[in-house]
Amino acid sequence: MLSLNKNLQKLVDIAQKPTKTGIGLMSGTSLDGLDIALCSFTGNGLQTKFKLLQFVTIPYPQSFKDEVQQVFARKTASLEQVTLLNAFIGNYHGELVLEALENWNITPNTVDFIASHGQTIYHAPKRLHQLQNFPNATLQIGDGDHLAVKTDIITISDFRQKHIAAGGEGAPLALYGDVLLGSKPGENRILLNIGGIANLTYLPGNGDTTQILCTDIGPGNTLIDAACRKYFDMAYDLDSAIAKRGKVNKALLNALLDHPFFAEQLPKTTGPELFGLHYVEQAQSRSETQNISNDDLVCTLSAFTATSIVNFLKTNITADNLSIFVSGGGARNPFVMNHLKQAFAETPITDTGDLGIDPDAKEAILFALLGNEALCGEPLTIGDNPAVLMGKFSFPV
Template sequence: MLALNTNLQKLVSIAQKTEKTGIGLMSGTSLDGLDIALCRFKGSGLQTKFSLINFITIPYADAFKNEVQQVFAHKEASLEKVCLLNEYIGDFHGQLVLQALNGWGIKPAEVDFIASHGQTIYHAPKRRHKQPGYSNGTLQIGDGDHLAVKTGILTISDFRQKHIATGGEGAPLALYGDVLLGSKIGENRILLNIGGIANLTWLPADGNYAGIVCTDVGPGNTLIDAACRKHFNKAYDEDSKIAFSGNINEDLLAALLDHPFFSEQAPKTTGPELFSLAYVEAAQQRSNTLNISNEDLVCTLSAFTAKTITDFISKNFEADNIRIFTSGGGARNIYIIEHLKKALPLVAIKTTGDLGIDPDAKEAILFALLGNEALCGESMAIGNNPAVLMGKISFPL
């Protein structure tokens, strides 16, 4: 019998370790920076024991953001730019990983694997693109081979493609980590992530996997942030100061809510391809609100995010003893959280910090967990999601 090559021998050795150290990388639609979570795992599946060792978000420079925004969420973009950015981002993210490890005093050889989400540049579920003969599609760039070579660490990447290949929409992948880290028998839980897009996972108290729902519900921070950049030259609405200084325009809010996405059956996915400033301007034209103040616009967009979340929860979950655990940048948006509490007065709302999961680090942690599952887990059937292990493996050499 032929022996395994060195790379495969190392892969088997890592997979068989009782304890693994992995890095989860997340770069979201907000393009704030790269989230880097250094995690330790014991076991897999429902027996997974997890701890967060270190976490950092390394902000992106404006020049990098501008490069990515040339191809981000555009139906038409330079194919050459997409090609070049795929290689560049993989190498760049590798540099940032090495920077983080150096700051923590940890050598790359002490890390078993990197699990990288990559940078989404286009998300095209069939329900949106409606092109005959084509299924769901999504594209994340930031090549895993470049990451592996730059860092010298085994890298697992491109997680969303397996989900699509087996009939899913490629999102939200939070489902698998939420179930493994957030479920509790006897308690109905919603893990609500408010990133660029808002998504949630419903974890019923009976523990029945068939009843679990994981879905996007609408915009999170993406429209608020875009309006802040355009009208106030700010990356986001810090402490919701702009939203609190304005008033909700009910006509505009009604127009923003007037879209088929909100009545589509879950699970469903969306992105900035739909919820963009062009979407807002079209709603303003329909509602004759193009001349409202910029403060009122940001206030109304904040209310829009909050209402799409609360409407979805109210319409779909009629259970007692619900607890919501928030994460993502929107978990710090005071305006949104206050609206959630007012609209859902009987629901306890906390952050995932109460579950021992850093709200800022949650998505990076979940990809590290998916990496651990890819190495030593078994596929799990959850709700109507495909039972798959996701991720493509890249060796350093």
């Protein structure tokens, strides 16, 4: 009788462990750095319990950001650059994982798996590309084999492709982790993530999975950060200092809000491919606001993010007794958060720390969770969302 090869046998052994240790990696559209979350998991599915053991964000050097920006959210880019970056990012992320483990005094052989989101360079739902003969598509680079070989840890990567293959748009994948970690019987919850793009998961307290909603809303930090980089040579608007100096230009704000995306059927996805500085320039042209100050521009873009979130919630979430839990960089943006709290004065709004989930680490935790599900879970049926297990396995040898 033939036996399993050692890689497959190791997968079986890991899947059968009562407690597994995994690393979740998240590199977002803001390109600020790599989020590395070391977690332990017991169980799977709705019985999953986790602990965040360690977390760090290792900032990217400007040289790395410059390389990725050459291919990021561009309809045309160097095929050679994409090919080279795919290998480079996988290897580089492996180096950063080893650096983090060394700083935590943890040896790689005690980690069961890495779950890597990769670096999104283009997101192309059919609604956006509108090419009749082509399906939804998305591309994340940072090859899993390079990660596995560099770290000597089994790596699970490229999660979004299965979601698309099964009929989804590849995002937001937060749905699966939010349902597993964020649901509470008897309490209607919104888990709002304000990263580069703003997205949310609505979790009804009655446990009816057909009522769960997970969707992108519109821009989160992406336009604010892009304007800060272009006009202030800053990665982002620290403590909303620029926005607080400026004034909201209502003509520009109305032009920014005037796009069919905001009225499209739910769930939906988007990205910097739509909401980039070109979008802002077009809105300024339509509203004849090209000459407003840079402070006013950042202030108006901050108001755009906040207003689009408020409009979405008031239009699409009608449940009473809501609690809103915020994560992502936007949870640290006082301008955006104050706007939300003023619009929903009767609704408790806190960050996901109140759920035991570090708001900065949430997305990395969620990918570690998806890795645990890939190892020992079963496909979850959540409304009309694809019931699939996601991720491709790469072995060190």
